[in-house]
């Protein structure tokens with residue numbers, strides 16, 4: 359299957375032409391323009407056709423003369439540009455065109471079809487299975503749509519050779535029915551919306567960087583996405599960060615420029631899911647380290663959370679903090695309480711996912727155990743070296759959280775200064791052999 363993305367943007371595109379925010383400014387300066395989302399399959403089947411799409415096809419070197427099937431998800435105007443049918447009429451196309459869409463969409467198209475145009479309209483609803491020009495198309499319910507636009511749907515398109523595409527925009531978090539309907543689909547390509555980036559208070563039926571990874575996890579859980587699936591985020595708006603690609607990579611998803619042609623077959627994305635990968639997240643107190651580290655792994659099916667904090671009997675403030683962290687962790691994560699993170703790293707199998715939170719508590723415990731507070735850190739350094747060696751060779755995908763303690767005032771006590779220096783050495787040694795190092799500042803990740 360050949361899938362050309364005629365657009366990967368939201369209704370207004372990215373950049374939004376009227377906006378001067380940092381994200382739009384960056385997009386303009388770097389020449390990355392994203393128009394209304396649409397996909398052209400094998401030059402024959404077009405999914406969604408907003409008003410920009412026909413000319414976008416031209417700009418991206420495609421032409422639409424071969425299109426025999428048009429699938430439209432819903433009646434929002436960025437997905438439905440009825441004038442395309444008039445343009446087709448002007449070109450004198452005499453081949454048949456079958457349009458499949460919810461009834462509200464068809465009602466808007468009708469006025470744009472000439473009396474002799476060979477265009478046939480077919481109303482669809484969720485759970486329909488269609489045979490279209492050699493493709494089997496399953497219609498899925500979108501979490502989108504309201505009284506004004508009626509029903510919204512998503513499409514699961516399978517070619518005769520078994521290649522399979524999921525087209526999932528626009529939608530909020532998927533319904534259980536939709537996830538169940540794609541059980542074992544093993545999609546080759548998944549185009550899934552991620553409209554709002556770090557803006558999570560939008561209150562609309564769309565996905566953002568907090569809800570997006572969980573949909574991937576749910577789709578993986580039912581075998582709809584596997585390690586060979588190419589997962590591409592679409593319907594991207596200017597609410598997204600400029601570092602979107604880096605943000606999606608740990609979840610096994612990516613972004614591509616408008617006009618990109620995807621072909622089914624093994625993809626590089628799947629490899630990244632299981633290869634060992636080390637991410638060190640450092641930051642000050644309350645900088646958002648743990649929250650960010652958790653979000654890095656939000657798309658993983660199984661995560662082992664390694665809690666390094668020994669219990670502190672009688673410390674209610676501490677208990678409350680631990681409880682807050684615990685309540686945030688998804689139910690399907692496993693928690694292991696251990697001080698021996700070196701062993702955990704060495705014992706992990708390929709494909710396992712670990713979250714270590716945090717190295718500062720671990721170091722405190724190591725210094726306690728070694729009686730190092732008076733200044734002799736020989737035993738501590740030995741343990742740090744062992745940890746760094748394990749970090750280097752681990753087979754796991756691992757994210758570890760550590761404190762950046764060297765930026766405040768000079769600690770008043772000798773033991774405080776000793777700890778600051780030792781923590782700094784530990785962070786630097788791990789960063790040296792990490793795939794990614796992220797510095798958290800005021801809740802925002804800075805990729806170093």
Ligand SMILES: [Zn+2]
Pocket residue numbers: 368369434436437528593
């Ligand atoms: Zn839209």
Ligand SMILES: [Zn+2]
Pocket residue numbers: 432434502528
């Ligand atoms: Zn919409």
